[in-house]
Amino acid sequence: MQCFHCGREVHETRHWQKSYKIDYYRTHTGTGQWDYIESSKENTPPIRYLKLTDPVNILTCVQCYQRPEIKQKLDDDFRGIASLVAEMREPKQPHY
Numbered sequence: 077m078q079c080f081h082c083g084r085e086v087h088e089t090r091h092w093q094k095s096y097k098i099d100y101y102r103t104h105t106g107t108g109q110w111d112y113i114e115s116s117k118e119n120t121p122p123i124r125y126l127k128l129t130d131p132v133n134i135l136t137c138v139q140c141y142q143r144p145e146i147k148q149k150l151d152d153d154f155r156g157i158a159s160l161v162a163e164m165r166e167p168k169q170p171h172y
């Protein structure tokens with residue numbers, strides 16, 4: 077398992093008698109499409125949600141998780157503003 081952002085090897089959460097150490101966070105995301113579900117209450121608009129058509133798990137190590145630009149990316153992905161997965165699948169633009 078590797079961190080999605082920096083590529084370092086991440087380890088499962090380790091437990092000791094009185095403590096434990098988390099090494100990574102898992103984000104369940106993927107490419108998706110916006111969909112609507114009818115609200116069960118009357119006179120309320122349908123709820124918009126991102127239906128995942130191609131789910132993936134993204135691992136973020138604890139160091140990357142503390143970096144504000146990475147938190148921002150995860151947040152944008154969660155809100156459906158910018159997809160982390162799309163970024164991953166796009167070929168890197170060569171620099172000239």
Ligand SMILES: [Zn+2]
Pocket residue numbers: 079080081082083084136137138139140141
């Ligand atoms: Zn990392």
